[in-house]
Structure formats: structure tokens, C-alpha cells
Amino acid sequence: MGRKTSQKMRELHRYLGFFLAGIMAVYAISGIALIFRDTDLLKQEVSIEQIVQPQLSISEIGPALKIKKLEVDRNEAGTYYFENGTYNSLTGEAQFTKMELPYLLDKLTHFHKAKTGQPLFFLNIFFGVGLLFFVISAFWMFMPGTKIFQKGILFTAAGLILTLILLFV
Structure with missing residues (x-):
């Protein structure tokens, strides 16, 4: 056995x-x-342009753009500036860069x-x-x-x- x-x-x-x-x-x-x-090891920079809901509060911008721990640096005439990007609260347009692994x-x-x-x-x-x-x-x-x-x-x-x-x- x-x-x-x-x-x-x-x-x-x-x-x-x-x-x-x-x-x-x-x-x-x-x-x-x-x-x-x-870290950014093996990652490449990717530019993203995205339209999300306009008039988001500062705390809603990060989840809408799927960016963790997003911190807004300043707000000028309805445009929020954060590290590597911007969010226009009037149009909902966001432009930012992020680091991603190759496909x-x-x-x-x-x-x-x-x-x-x-x-x-x-x-x-x-x-x-x-x-x-x-x-x-x-x-x-x-x-x-x-x-x-x-x-x-x-x-x-x-x-x-x-x-x-x-x-x-």
C-alpha cells in the first residue's frame, strides 16, 4: 500500500x-x-485625456479619475491642478500622465x-x-x-x- x-x-x-x-x-x-x-521600474509614462462629471468636489476628483491619494495643489478659475495633471471643473475635462507597466x-x-x-x-x-x-x-x-x-x-x-x-x- x-x-x-x-x-x-x-x-x-x-x-x-x-x-x-x-x-x-x-x-x-x-x-x-x-x-x-x-516604483517606476519597467513602467512607461502614459498621457491620459478624459472627460468626467463636471463640478466635482476635490474629494471626488481622485475616485472619478481612478487616482489614489490625489492631492489638489491649487485651484485657478475652476481648474484644479494636481501632480502630473489638471481637472477643469467647468467642462469635466481632465488631462494627466501616469506611469504604467507595458501591456x-x-x-x-x-x-x-x-x-x-x-x-x-x-x-x-x-x-x-x-x-x-x-x-x-x-x-x-x-x-x-x-x-x-x-x-x-x-x-x-x-x-x-x-x-x-x-x-x-
Whole structure:
């Protein structure tokens, strides 16, 4: 029974690994890119002209333009000036620049951050469950009691300790 279970786990681990290789690459690339999301690394400047509702209050301009933490610097004759742009409260016209990732990298990062309202969230759940299976099935790759299994347990403990240190420090 034990040997058959071990063999089956190894087989599932192998083929699931091949099946998920593409999505693992996407998550690796987008995960690295997301680390730098608060910088302009890899981003390019994009000019945006947009018409929104006129006569917005200062607190309504940011949400209407989808700009977080928008701060208006000054108001001159109905034109609000903020970092990298303007909003004309009489016409509703806004002109501003913002930094965006290139198209493909932007798609990859949105793939990585899918929410429950998006169809990709099912794929994210499947991927998370697949990764959890990899964690569990790894312990069936080698027979308990062998030198390589014991070494694997030590590496597992070291990785867990490092994770806990990084998580709580």
C-alpha cells in the first residue's frame, strides 16, 4: 500500500508539475514585477485625456479619475491642478500622465491579482491548490528513513524557520 501510494503521488506530482509549468512562470514573473509596484521600474509614462462629471468636489476628483491619494495643489478659475495633471471643473475635462507597466506585463500582474469578481479567480484557486499539493506530495517523493528523506526534512525545517523569521521580523 505504501509503495503504491508513493508511486501514485510521484506520478501526480510530475504531471501536475508539467501541466502547471506555464502558470508557474507567469506567477514568478508577475510576482517579481509586483515587488516593484511602488516604483517606476519597467513602467512607461502614459498621457491620459478624459472627460468626467463636471463640478466635482476635490474629494471626488481622485475616485472619478481612478487616482489614489490625489492631492489638489491649487485651484485657478475652476481648474484644479494636481501632480502630473489638471481637472477643469467647468467642462469635466481632465488631462494627466501616469506611469504604467507595458501591456503584457500589466496583463500578467492583473492575472496574479485576480479577485473573486473576475473569472480568473477560479484559476488562481486551482493554482493555489496545485501548489499546496506540491508541498504535500513532495514528502512522498522519497521513502521515509532514507538519508535523502531525512535531509529533505532538515531543509523543510530550515525553510519553515526562515519563512517564520521573515514573516514576523
